[in-house]
Amino acid sequence: MTPRPRWNGRVTAPPDDCLARNEWICGAYLSSRREILWDAALQHLQLTALAVVIGLALAVPLALAARRLRWAAGPVLGLTTILYTIPSLAMFSLLLPVYGLSAALVVTGLVLYSLTLLVRNILAGLRAVPEETRQAARGMGYGPVRLLLAVELPLALPAAMAGLRIATVSAVSLVTVGAIVGYGGLGNLIYSGMNTYFKAQVLTASVLCVVIAVAADVLLLGAQRLLTPWTRRGGQ
């Protein structure tokens, strides 16, 4: 991993390129380490996507339960807030006895974080559905299931999508901490770059993290626009 020319037994002058000079921005790094970068970015995307999808699958029923059952709302919100307060390094460490040094540890930690943001936002969206709308749907003969699927969930979608965007961007950033157990996507490159003082690697991996976060945010915003065409009509 050290940015040094390969030793071939002969004493030759080291090439005077940006790798040898350990510069922050280095084109030679990009071209020579393309595969490593690609693999790390792919792992980063996989960990993030898996965590957010599982988080969403857990958050929807939890939010619905908290909405239906009044007594459930307090404990669900309280527990998710406690989970969110625990620092990421401690969260991953607490899961170590359960999962060992594995990708599952990182995914589970990220799921627990995204739960807070998702449950809060989905619940806020469901609570913001006007009672008149609900009554109108009931008056039109909608049963509870159809009311939920065709009226309440679509109207809660903008708030839920806002939560999903924040959860996704946070997850992209938190994956890097997974480097402590060897599953940190681009965080692995930052971690090894730190130990070898490899500036180009640390900067490139960091910038890629931000690029992935922004790209994910823009994609989800686009999806939100497509899924909720009514919010665009008539301004506010």
Place this chain on the structure above:
Amino acid sequence: MKTLSDTWSWLTTATHWSGPDGIWNRLGEHLYLTVVCLLISCLIALPVALVLGHLGKGGALAVNISNIGRAVPTFAVLVLLLLTPVGTYGQWSTIIALVLFAVPPLLTNAYVGMREVDRDVVRAARGMGMSGRQMLWNVELPLALPLILTGVRIAAVQLVATATLAALAGGGGLGRIITAGFNLASTPQVVAGAVLVAVFALLVESLFEAGQRIAPSRGREAA
């Protein structure tokens, strides 16, 4: 269950609490980092947010800075600063990174708090002949206080978390117990460190929550 009892025996071993690598020392470092950086961040962010909020300018920046802060990995900033010349000056790279991540929530919440003050109240204050400074101190600031304190609470919790991560980049604090545990491949030590960090973070959160509950009621009494 074995891990639980091992963790317990790690925590109850007296030698793990004393010395430069001991829990007390690490806790002191963590507390010091959190308090110092919270003070610095408040001194930087709050005056800016209060003035911008009073003038009603720079709102896009104040609100979006939180979103930007979320997209940038804390760990990346810690390592980047460590590799810059700043990194050679002991704790400074850690302190700068911590402040960078504490400023956005402070700025956003204080700005929004100032802008959400009822415009009628502000107009009434101006009608009573208050100067801009009097309005800021006597009207807008007290009314914006709950949201400002929310920002301080979020920043404090964020600081505890970032200070923990700083251990990965060679900083001090309770996170060091965790990273040392990983280096020693000692699961009980890793879990013990994590428990200490989690308890510390939850204590900070509940302390600020309690403080928030007291503060606004005092404001109402005075009004």
